[in-house]
Amino acid sequence: MELTEIYKKGKEKLLAKDYGIFLRGVETEFVMRNNREIMDRYTFRQKAIDAVAEPDTSVEVLGVKLRTPVIMSSMTMPIPAIVEDGLMEVARALKAAGSLMWTGSPVPSDLKGLKATGVPLAGNVKPLKERDKIFKALEEFQASGVDWIGIEIDSGQGTKVLDRQMVFDCSPLSFSELQEIRQAVQGPLIFKGILSKEDAVKAAEAGADGIVVSNHGAHTLDYLPHPFQVMDGIVEEVGGKVVIIVDGGFRRGSDVLKGLAFGASLVGLGRPILYGLAADGEQGVRDVVTSITAELRRLLSMVGGKDVKGLRRNILVCGF
Numbered sequence: 001m002e003l004t005e006i007y008k009k010g011k012e013k014l015l016a017k018d019y020g021i022f023l024r025g026v027e028t029e030f031v032m033r034n035n036r037e038i039m040d041r042y043t044f045r046q047k048a049i050d051a052v053a054e055p056d057t058s059v060e061v062l063g064v065k066l067r068t069p070v071i072m073s074s075m076t077m078p079i080p081a082i083v084e085d086g087l088m089e090v091a092r093a094l095k096a097a098g099s100l101m102w103t104g105s106p107v108p109s110d111l112k113g114l115k116a117t118g119v120p121l122a123g124n125v126k127p128l129k130e131r132d133k134i135f136k137a138l139e140e141f142q143a144s145g146v147d148w149i150g151i152e153i154d155s156g157q158g159t160k161v162l163d164r165q166m167v168f169d170c171s172p173l174s175f176s177e178l179q180e181i182r183q184a185v186q187g188p189l190i191f192k193g194i195l196s197k198e199d200a201v202k203a204a205e206a207g208a209d210g211i212v213v214s215n216h217g218a219h220t221l222d223y224l225p226h227p228f229q230v231m232d233g234i235v236e237e238v239g240g241k242v243v244i245i246v247d248g249g250f251r252r253g254s255d256v257l258k259g260l261a262f263g264a265s266l267v268g269l270g271r272p273i274l275y276g277l278a279a280d281g282e283q284g285v286r287d288v289v290t291s292i293t294a295e296l297r298r299l300l301s302m303v304g305g306k307d308v309k310g311l312r313r314n315i316l317v318c319g320f
């Protein structure tokens with residue numbers, strides 16, 4: 001199925017269910033609108049002469065080899081409600097697309113089953129008020145052999161959709177707690193939800209291997225910026241020291257190329273994975289990632305790129 005059709009069909013199906021509320025944004029939904037608006041401000045500097053016909057989209061990040069820089073953003077809910085065996089379908093789809101699966105809250109019960117599909121797997125932990133539960137989750141993740149562990153540093157006030165508080169049992173993590181978490185994690189550790197250079201520097205100093213520059217897809221605070229509004233400062237401070245991943249409103253190959261040009265190594269998809277699953281199950285998720293990657297490859301060629309590494313900000317023309 002084509003991307004436009006998947007998005008339309010998937011969105012309609014999800015909105016018809018009570019969990020369709022998860023697609024909405026916090027309070028005024030400014031963040032949702034702004035995500036699209038900011039991304040649309042950038043256009044591409046075409047360099048067609050001497051273009052490479054088939055640029056390489058493969059990447060290796062923190063020990064994980066992928067055929068695409070397009071990955072799943074951290075999510076668990078509402079996947080099992082959309083399709084009963086949805087998490088396994090997503091895992092198989094992402095494996096087939098050469099991508100990475102990133103689970104969210106709650107921690108899936110069958111992490112080992114997901115890992116057994118062969119998909120590179122990351123797990124996320126919320127800043128739970130009951131701190132011992134964080135360390136329990138870290139142990140669980142490490143025992144199941146996940147490739148990376150993510151810590152949501154941005155949900156210290158829980159999550160909220162429209163006027164409804166969705167998650168209550170969180171409180172902000174301190175620098176020293178992040179250092180403790182670093183001590184407890186042997187493998188790659190990624191802090192998700194960075195939106196300032198100050199937090200990016202603290203994340204690097206606390207020992208993060210990577211950061212996700214993210215406004216949590218409009219599920220935490222209203223009036224947060226889009227990552228592109230803060231990326232340059234962050235890349236200047238920590239680029240080359242930690243891996244930078246970005247998410248929030250990325251829908252097409254063009255959006256992904258912009259994320260890479262801003263200095264990200266990987267770009268995460270939240271809602272598009274849900275649309276794919278709702279529209280056409282495993283095949284739908286696979287189609288989302290492979291279509292976006294194909295769009296990316298096509299664009300990459302015509303902006304003078306031969307691969308996705310070391311793309312420069314100067315492939316973008318800011319039109320507004």
Ligand SMILES: Cc1cc2nc3c(=O)[nH]c(=O)nc-3n(C[C@H](O)[C@H](O)[C@H](O)COP(=O)(O)O)c2cc1C
Nearest residue numbers: 022073074075104105216217247248249269270271
């Ligand atoms: C239904 C849903 C559930 C989510 N659950 C989590 C979660 O458990 N942990 C987390 O860090 N982010 C969570 N997110 C945020 C995503 O990881 C990601 O940051 C965001 O969805 C990206 O924006 P996009 O949906 O516009 O692509 C969730 C997002 C959605 C839409």
